[in-house]
Amino acid sequence: MGPRPPDILRKSHAHSDGKTRAKDRQTLRDALDASLSEPAAGRALLIDLDGVVYRGDEPIPGSAETVRWLRAERIPHLFVTNTTSRPREAIVGKLRDFGIELAVDDILAPPDAASTWLAARGARRLLLGVPAATASAFDGFDTLTLDEMAESQRSAGATGETQNVDAVVVGDLGRDWTFERLNAAFRSLMREPRPLLVALGMTRYWHAPDGLRLDTAPFVMALAHASGVEPTVLGKPSAEFFQAALDRLGVRAAATAMIGDDIRVDIAGAKAAGLKGILVRTGKFRPGDLKLGIEPDLVLDSFADLVTSAQ
C-alpha cells in the first residue's frame, strides 16, 4: 500500500461534513490495519521518540494521550531511539515532564544493544567516542576516552606503540567532536589487528532547537572512509537493531509497524527489516521526503493521529 495522499488527513480535520470525516477515518483505519497486517492481538508498534513524541524539549501535542491509548488498547510497543547523547534514565525523566510515564526498559537505545553485541564478540578493550552519559552502558569493559587515546598517541610519537583496542565505538558526540578526537579514533582504526568500528546509529542529522545538526553518521563515515574499516551499526536503520527490538517485544516483523519522522532511518530501515513503516509529518519531516522513492505504508500528520486513524 502506498502513502495516503497528503490532503486526506487535512480534509478530515477541515471539513465539517461528518459523513466525509467518517469515510476518511475508515480509509485511514483500513490503511492502519493493512500496515499492521495482523489481527489486533498480534500487532505491535515501534515508536521513535525525537520528532514523534517530542521535538527537542517540547512535547508534540497529543503524544501523552496517544501513549495512554496504546496501553488501553493493549498494543505491544517499544520506544526505539538512536539518541546516545543522554542515558535512558534521562529520557524517562523528560517524558515524565510531558505526562508520559515509562520504565527504562520501555526504551531501546543503541548503547544497550551495542554493549550486548560487543560482549558476545569477546571485545574487552574499547575506545569510546560517545558522550559521558552514554559511557556507563560500557561499564563492563576496559574503556578509553578519545582524549586518553590522543594523549597516548601523542606521547608515543609518530612511530611509537600506542594502545590497542578491540573496538572503536562512535555515538553522537555533537559539538564535542574535534579534529584531534576524530583523528585519535582514526589512528586507532589503523592499528593492526584492526579494531571493530561500532556506530551507535547512522542518523545523518537531527532537528535541534536552533536548526538542523550533524548526527552520528557523518563522523562514522569519515572514519570508515579514511580507515577502510566497515562500520557495524547498532541503531536504526540497521536490521540488527530492529531485530533486537522485535526480540524484546517477542513479536514478528510482519506484525509490527515502525512509526517515525525520518524516512530513511525509520521508514526505509523498518521496511528493509520486514516491518511496516508509518511516517509522521512532524520533527524532521520535509515534503521532499516523499519524493525519495521510499514508500511509507501510511503517512500521518502526527503521532496523535494514530488514535484518530484507528477509531
Ligand SMILES: [Mg+2]
Ligand atoms: Mg526521529
